[in-house]
Amino acid sequence: MKRLAGLGLFLVAATSGAQEKGPASLEALRAEIEALRDPSPAWRGIPWKSCLLEGLREARERRKPVMLWVFIDRPVDDARC
Amino acid sequence: MFSDPDVVKRVREEFVPVALKAALVNGMAGRRDDPESRLILEIGRSRPAPQGIAIANPAGKVLTWALMFEGRKALLSFLDRGLSRFRDFPDAGKPVAAERFFRFPVEKMEETPDSGETLGAPAAHAEGDRCPSAPARRAGTLVCRVVGRALDAEGRLAADTTRQENYVEDLFDVPPEVGTAFAGAARAEGRLPVPPALCRLLVEHAYLGQLDVRPVSPPVPGHREDLRRCEFTAERVAGPAGATRLRVTGRTEAFGEDPRRDDGASFRHEVRLDWEGYADVAGGRLASLVLLARGRERLRWGAPSFGAPGGPSGEGGPSPLAHLPGGRPLSVDAEVRFGISGSPVPESEAVAAMEEGEAGVPDPAAGPLPRARDVQRKAREFGEGLDALLRSGRIAEAEKVLDRALEALRENPRLRLSDPGSGAPPPPELAVRLEGKMKKLHERIESLARSHRDPSPVGDLMREFQPLLAAGKLSEAEALLDQALARADALAAD
Structure with a gap:
């Protein structure tokens, strides 16, 4: 729904931009950036935890093993690998 | 996967x-x-x-x-x-x-083998303890989310978002000092240049593909970077009360490559972008950033054999899962779009000061060797990169990296192979001896790999080698080399 709203805003802003020359507005740029985003890419299907303690606790509660994915990236969350 | x-x-x-x-x-x-x-x-x-x-x-x-x-x-x-x-x-x-x-x-x-001991796994962190996995962000950091997407031949956004050559999401931090520098520059009238530190952070994250092919600030030793153009300017425009809004425009051309690898991981990467957006400054800090880049990207990753029929990732060849660290061959020549949206780290999540060993995002404006902490970080990255090569059996690459490092040590007239422990002048044959032992170690590791023996214990020992070299502790580095040689011999004899 958010993506549809973003697309709608983008269409409105783009139409406005076509009628008057000048740089894109902040709202138009935000909408265009939002339109680039896939709201649910397949690789987000796994809800990875970043806290090992939280993962081990849930594993004890659910009586399941932990799958650990050790990945190389820069030291911030959600950065590409 | x-x-x-x-x-x-x-x-x-x-x-x-x-x-x-x-x-x-x-x-x-x-x-x-x-x-x-x-x-x-x-x-x-x-x-x-x-x-x-x-x-x-x-x-x-x-x-x-x-x-x-x-x-x-x-x-x-x-x-x-x-x-x-x-x-x-x-x-x-x-x-x-x-x-x-x-x-x-x-x-x-x-x-x-099992360590023989059981470490407690508490249900939660103790009060006041920060999770080691949580990024340590200082107050004033701008957290920026990146989205990048290729366009298809008809100019539509690429539909397949499972592949990094089509679609990426990324995250980076603008450190407080970089934001403050921008805020300071924004006080000037007229069109002003955006400080280089911020420019570099922006272009550094606007690319498709995996981390290995990043054209700017390449993470893998030996990759060549050529930031041919990186120009951003800003100008005040009408904005919200309490903040100064600037319209930002820019043009960047980033190029990166490594054509010399013999393991199928050569690449060539070019990203040309035109940028526009807005930055808000408030309270002497960068308070928000919204930028859109449009342009063209060309990326080729992998040797010609990499995706050939019967070859790695080629038709009839091994699955890409069979060489995950190396990935799949990539070939991109497309129009691309990148969006960056930055907002301040919430006060509740900010840390008061950087904890020991947490360098955070390095400040690219500070120069190639700005502080001891950055040198240590580079030494760690070098060791980690070398370790990865040894563990994955990429011996020839590891040797090339070491050869280049040893060559740099020999060629730099300011470097003296002195042993701070002895206080005596350096033995002139020390560099030659180190080089000879490294060559022997390479041969041992190659031999272990050929006989399907695990060379990783040797890699574990050698992780400290580069930091010792960087610290000038050459006697200790040589002693470590001797240990590694002995370990390799023991593994070969098993």
Whole structure:
């Protein structure tokens, strides 16, 4: 729904931009950036935890093993690998 | 791998998925003494490489590791194997050796015995303790989210968002001092240049593909960077009350390559972008950033044989899962779009000061060797990169990297191979002796790899080699080399 709203805003802003020359507005740029985003890419299907303690606790509660994915990236969350 | 619906379903239903940064597991993010850090390091004790997939029981005991998989069926079998091992070793009640596979299930490595001790796994962090996995962001940091997407031949956004050559999401921080510098510059009238530190951060993250092919500030030693153009300017425009709004425009041309590798991981990458957006400054800080870049990107990753029929990732060839660290061949020549949206770190999440060993995002404006901490970070990255090459059997590449490092040591007239411990003038033959021993070590490791013996214990020892060299502790570096040679000989004799 958010993506549809973003697309709608983008269409409105783009139409406005076509009628008057000048740089894109902040709202138009935000909408265009939002339109680039896939709201649910397949690789987000796994809800990875970043806290090992939280993962081990849930594993004890659910009586399941932990799958650990050790990945190389820069030291911030959600950065590409 | 994690876009396969069957894999996603099974991981969600049968496991608890935890993603850990390799820097933590490899002990590269600073030594901490909290329970979680100790558990993470224990997990790292059995790792066959800096990155991989492991299955552990709820006590934190690793049951099995794998770096790669023979194919999709092997990946699913690996999940079965993990569940079977979990049934046998559901807790710390009995010791369990960690199985390790270079390529599951066909290339098994030596198991790592149980440590014999059980580390406590508390339900939560102690009050006041920060999770080691949580990024340490100082107040004033601008957290920027990046989205990048290729366009198809008809100018539509690429539909397949499972592949990094089509679609990426990324995250980076603008450190407080970089934001403050921009805010200071923004006080000037008229069109002003955006400070280089911020320019570089922006262009650094606007690319498609995996981390290895980043054209600017390449993470892999030996990759060449050529930032041919990086120009951003800003100008005040009408904005919200209490803030100064600036309209930002820019043009960048980034180029990166490594054509010399002989393992199929050569690449050539060019990204040309035109940028527009807005930045808000308030309270002497960068308060928000919204930028859109449009342009063209050309990327080729992999040797010609890499995707050829019968070759790696080619038709009839091994599955891409069989060489995960190397990835698939990539070929991109497309119009692209990148969006960057930055907002301040919430006050509740900011840390007061950087903790020891947590350098945070380096400040590119400070120059190539700005502070001792950055030098240490580079030494760690070098060691980590070398370790990864040795562990994955890429011996020829490791040797090339070391050759270049040794050449730099010999060629730089300001460097003196002195041994601070002795106070005596450096023995003139020391560099030659080190080089000779390194060559011997390479030969030993090659021999181990050819005979399917695991050279990773040698890699473990050698992790400290480059930091010792960087610190000028050459006698200690030589002693470490001697230990590594002895270890390699012992492995060969087993």
